[in-house]
Amino acid sequence: LRGLPARGAAHRVAGAATLGLTFHVELRTRAIDEALLDAVRRGTDPIVLLGAGLDSRALRLGALARTRVFEVDHPGTQRHKRARLARAGAAHDHVTFVAVDFERGSLGDALKRAGLTADRPSFWVWEGVTVYLTREAIRGTLRAIAALSAPTSQLALTYVRPDRARLF
Numbered sequence: 427l428r429g430l431p432a433r434g435a436a437h438r439v440a441g442a443a444t445l446g447l448t449f450h451v452e453l454r455t456r457a458i459d460e461a462l463l464d465a466v467r468r469g470t471d472p473i474v475l476l477g478a479g480l481d482s483r484a485l486r487l488g489a490l491a492r493t494r495v496f497e498v499d500h501p502g503t504q505r506h507k508r509a510r511l512a513r514a515g516a517a518h519d520h521v522t523f524v525a526v527d528f529e530r531g532s533l534g535d536a537l538k539r540a541g542l543t544a545d546r547p548s549f550w551v552w553e554g555v556t557v558y559l560t561r562e563a564i565r566g567t568l569r570a571i572a573a574l575s576a577p578t579s580q581l582a583l584t585y586v587r588p589d590r591a592r593l594f
Contacts, residue, residue: 451554458553458582463489465549465580472496472548474537476567477528477555480507484521491520496542498533501525528555528563534570544576552583 462473462483472494475483480503484495497504504525511518526536542548550571556564571581 454553454584458551459483459487461580461582462549462551463487465547466490466493470547470549470580472542472546474498474542474548474550474571476533476550476552477558478507479503480510481553483551485516485518493520495521496524496537496540497521498524498526498537500527528559528567532570533567534573537570537574542574544574547576547578547580548574549579550575550581550583552581554584556583557586 466473466489470493473484473490474496475481476498478484478497478499481497484490484497497507499507504523508523522540524536524540526533552567559567575581
């Protein structure tokens with residue numbers, strides 16, 4: 427779509443068609459971005475993006491270019507994303523990709539191997555992911571976050587109870 431009026435109309439139609447879900451996603455992302463940018467302004471480094479998928483936060487937020495960003499996701503998803511970044515020629519030297527399956531792998535071990543330590547306050551983003559995980563994977567992820575977080579670290583997350591995740 428070209429031009430702001432068409433994009434705005436498309437967004438309104440998508441919002442109505444999804445019973446407001448697209449509006450919710452836009453608002454939650456904006457709120458998390460603002461909290462993340464506040465933390466970066468205060469000197470928080472590193473940033474950990476859990477279940478990053480095709481999220482472009484590490485590239486679209488210019489302030490993150492001066493921080494260490496760990497993007498964690500399933501190995502297959504990361505291969506796809508890295509191939510797309512390479513085709514686009516997108517610079518991402520500040521990003522460390524950490525491949526882990528939240529259901530089967532050890533998040534803590536994978537992040538430690540990638541160089542994450544708990545010696546500095548960090549900011550963790552876990553947006554739109556828990557709905558896809560088992561309760562045990564959620565608990566394991568929270569344990570790993572706690573173990574790898576220095577005092578004053580922050581976690582921004584969205585959570586949907588697994589038994590409430592179905593729309594229909």
